[in-house]
Amino acid sequence: MPAKIIDGKKIADSILGKLKDKIKNSRQKPGLAIVLVGSNPASEIYVNSKEKSFEDVGGYCERHDLNEGISEIDLLNLLNSLNNNPKIHGILVQLPLPKQIDENLVTNSISPHKDVDGFTSVNLGHLFSENTILAPATARAVLHLIESTDIKIEGKNAVVVGRSNIVGKPVAMMLLEKNATVTICHSKTKNLVEHTKKADILVAAAGKPKLIKKEMVKEGAVVIDVGINRVDGRIIGDVDFENVKEVAGFITPVPGGVGPMTIAMLMENTLKAMELENKIKS
Numbered sequence: 001m002p003a004k005i006i007d008g009k010k011i012a013d014s015i016l017g018k019l020k021d022k023i024k025n026s027r028q029k030p031g032l033a034i035v036l037v038g039s040n041p042a043s044e045i046y047v048n049s050k051e052k053s054f055e056d057v058g059g060y061c062e063r064h065d066l067n068e069g070i071s072e073i074d075l076l077n078l079l080n081s082l083n084n085n086p087k088i089h090g091i092l093v094q095l096p097l098p099k100q101i102d103e104n105l106v107t108n109s110i111s112p113h114k115d116v117d118g119f120t121s122v123n124l125g126h127l128f129s130e131n132t133i134l135a136p137a138t139a140r141a142v143l144h145l146i147e148s149t150d151i152k153i154e155g156k157n158a159v160v161v162g163r164s165n166i167v168g169k170p171v172a173m174m175l176l177e178k179n180a181t182v183t184i185c186h187s188k189t190k191n192l193v194e195h196t197k198k199a200d201i202l203v204a205a206a207g208k209p210k211l212i213k214k215e216m217v218k219e220g221a222v223v224i225d226v227g228i229n230r231v232d233g234r235i236i237g238d239v240d241f242e243n244v245k246e247v248a249g250f251i252t253p254v255p256g257g258v259g260p261m262t263i264a265m266l267m268e269n270t271l272k273a274m275e276l277e278n279k280i281k282s
């Protein structure tokens with residue numbers, strides 16, 4: 001039987017609808033600042049769609065489009081002013097940044113309470129110690145999509161392909177927190193199929209088009225495709241969707257899976273950041 005398709009767009013729209021109602025009934029508007037440096041076309045698409053989604057749910061969005069050649073100190077000064085701006089509850093700096101700028105330094109200069117991407121070392125540390133405050137949106141999206149299948153995560157073999165700090169590692173930590181037995185694979189893993197074939201839950205986050213083939217997937221597995229790859233003007237995932245859907249139990253499409261859910265999770269994180277700030281102030 002072919003896999004059930006997990007409709008990330010539909011689940012995300014339902015979350016965004018609830019956020020919209022919540023914001024409509026709130027006395028305060030959540031504020032999000034989006035910082036884009038340079039004119040990377042993919043980054044511009046992501047930023048436009050985050051801005052639109054946030055305005056659609058009724059939030060206040062402030063965009064800072066900066067010149068490719070901006071100095072590190074000027075960017076840090078902007079982030080400092082956003083950290084101290086009471087209208088702003090969440091700050092997003094779109095990655096990647098130009099070479100002259102230290103990405104790690106910039107990310108960690110965002111106040112952890114406004115770090116709605118969940119990329120600061122403080123927030124990643126909280127996630128690691130199972131004391132999550134603001135967790136990376138894509139990882140949250142992945143967990144949400146797995147949970148939408150009603151499959152129990154506890155005790156399952158979960159395999160995450162990719163070990164980046166912003167996707168692979170946080171996804172693995174969250175699955176571990178849900179009591180899965182987690183394997184993390186990466187570019188130096190030998191015999192990838194040996195691992196993926198054992199996965200009840202398989203998360204592909206390698207950024208390699210169609211890396212995961214049908215013969216690498218266990219029958220009935222939940223397959224979550226995080227990959228976004230531009231090939232011949234089309235966006236495709238890390239999973240060979242057409243063939244893998246013949247063996248998987250559940251599968252996310254690309255586009256329409258993790259992407260829209262990531263945006264919904266970002267919006268949720270911004271509202272959470274506002275609530276957090278209000279709690280600290282009171």
Ligand code: NAD
Pocket residue numbers: 138161162163164165166167168185186187188189192205206207208211226227228229258259262
């Ligand atoms: P990254 O390049 O930082 O990390 C990729 C990881 O994959 C690395 O750990 C690497 O070791 C591993 N890898 C690469 N080739 C491999 C192979 N052949 N076998 C096994 N492992 C391999 O990328 P990232 O930032 O983690 O993003 C991963 C993918 O997810 C990209 O396609 C990115 O565009 C996409 N992404 C999607 C969303 C979304 O909202 N849908 C958000 C973030 C990233």
